[in-house]
Amino acid sequence: MQGHTTQYLLYFQIKLQRFKQVIKQRPLKLSMNYWQSAMRTIKDADVVLFVLDARMPELSRNKDLEEKLDLSDKKYFLVFNKIDLISEESLKKIKEKNRGAFFVSVHQKGNLSDLRRSLQILAKKEGVKLEVGVVGYPNVGKSAIINALLR
Numbered sequence: 001m002q003g004h005t006t007q008y009l010l011y012f013q014i015k016l017q018r019f020k021q022v023i024k025q026r027p028l029k030l031s032m033n034y035w036q037s038a039m040r041t042i043k044d045a046d047v048v049l050f051v052l053d054a055r056m057p058e059l060s061r062n063k064d065l066e067e068k069l070d071l072s073d074k075k076y077f078l079v080f081n082k083i084d085l086i087s088e089e090s091l092k093k094i095k096e097k098n099r100g101a102f103f104v105s106v107h108q109k110g111n112l113s114d115l116r117r118s119l120q121i122l123a124k125k126e127g128v129k130l131e132v133g134v135v136g137y138p139n140v141g142k143s144a145i146i147n148a149l150l151r
Contacts, residue, residue, distance in 0.1 A: 038065055038135045045133025047122060048076040049115075053140040054083045054103065057094050060137050075122065077102055079115060081141035084108055106141065106148040116149060 042048055048069060053060040057080060069076045078101035083091055085105075095103060102115045123130045132149075134142045 034137070039068070041133035041135050042069060042072050042074060044131060045074065046126065046128070046130045047119065048074055048133040048135060049079050049142075049145065050076050051079045051081055051134060051136035051140045051142050051145060053137075054080040054086050054091065054094060057098075060140050062137065065135060077115065077118065079104060079145065081105065081145060083111075104145065104148075106144040112145070112148050119149075 050066065050069065078098055080094060080098070080101055080103045083103045083105045084107055086094075091103065095101075102118075104112050104115060106112070119130060119132060134146055136142050
């Protein structure tokens with residue numbers, strides 16, 4: 001098992017380095033599509049889920065997008081996905097820095113229940129069926145969270 005962990009960590013470090021290079025090499029192309037989609041989602045939603053990858057919380061966090069969400073006066077939740085892929089110690093640090101956020105893994109049953117319950121409470125409070133928007137960088141697990149919430 002140790003060999004698999006080492007291989008995974010090496011693979012992850014390589015992927016992380018490539019991700020950083022892509023962002024540096026093609027910021028405009030990524031930025032244009034990302035911003036158009038993100039801003040449309042924010043505009044159309046009643047509440048927004050801002051999905052981050054727990055394995056790389058700071059890299060997957062877009063401060064500009066967070067600022068846009070703050071300025072929009074829309075209710076939004078930070079959702080750290082893929083918590084099953086990090087150590088308990090790392091998770092504890094992320095939780096300390098991000099009080100009030102949700103920490104989920106779509107592969108662990110029941111761990112989306114707090115997020116689902118919060119959305120239901122908000123819908124009941126608003127008295128309408130909520131339009132929930134989901135934003136975040138590619139590959140942070142947006143689709144997986146949507147599919148898990150719909151089950």
